């Protein structure tokens with residue numbers, strides 16, 4: 001049985017890849033766990049960019065598992081470990097979540113992380129040459145990365161230390177599995193004693209939030225996927241947020257979204273708004289999309305689910321979509337200058 005697969009197509013996740021990669025789906029581990037638990041039903045959940053690999057993984061498992069084991073694939077959207085398909089999970093004896101590191105362990109769930117095999121060191125070298133001060137000027141540097149590059153984290157740290165940097169790392173809170181790991185909604189691992197943070201990872205999705213959350217630090221992006229070095233610049237992004245808040249200031253009727261995805265619920269924040277505003281209505285939903293909100297006809301919305309929906313997809317919504325703090329600014333409870341990135345802590 002071959003465990004290695006090529007062609008992880010991550011286009012739909014925004015992580016366009018310009019290099020080959022090999023994925024290890026850890027089929028032996030899954031087969032063992034199924035046998036240990038006498039499981040009759042197995043659920044598989046893949047992130048968007050790997051869904052096309054789902055049938056082939058199911059085929060390989062069906063070859064190895066007893067004939068009467070039923071293998072099912074989740075068709076729900078999946079963008080993180082916050083997004084487990086709880087319906088399928090309840091109906092299967094073993095549930096396998098691919099592509100994300102655990103947000104919360106459970107006996108029933110097998111998490112299979114999928115790591116990138118891209119070489120990170122050439123782009124780190126470029127970042128050092130062009131954006132980080134030499135170690136004799138300022139040796140203190142924070143190091144963070146995403147779950148996809150976590151398998152190289154110790155090597156990255158060693159590589160920087162060999163070049164005389166003092167590398168500061170920490171594990172964030174319980175929403176994060178690994179030291180130095182960041183999520184699109186949680187940058188607690190960057191709270192280190194260094195004025196600059198080196199982010200090694202693909203795209204601008206994570207480092208922009210990181211730079212907003214830590215405006216006092218210089219965030220240098222070494223992107224091995226697109227082979228580019230940048231310094232995170234939040235200005236354009238902040239202008240967008242200010243514009244949304246301004247537009248929402250005249251709103252009379254508010255839709256307050258409570259997201260039913262297992263790791264995205266902020267019930268207290270959602271209900272607090274509704275309890276204090278007679279013109280606010282609690283709307284529950286899993287996927288938060290512009291189409292699903294149109295028929296409610298509210299003047300503005302507050303999203304208490306994934307903050308990236310608000311910040312990254314915000315302009316696609318027909319009415320202003322705010323984070324909980326932006327709502328407080330729009331109704332005059334907080335000052336615009338206090339606007340901060342909406343982060344998510346804890347699990348469920």
Ligand code: SF4
Pocket residue numbers: 079080081082083183184185186263264305306307308344
């Ligand atoms: S809530 Fe956090 S972990 Fe979940 S999809 Fe959004 S950014 Fe990612």
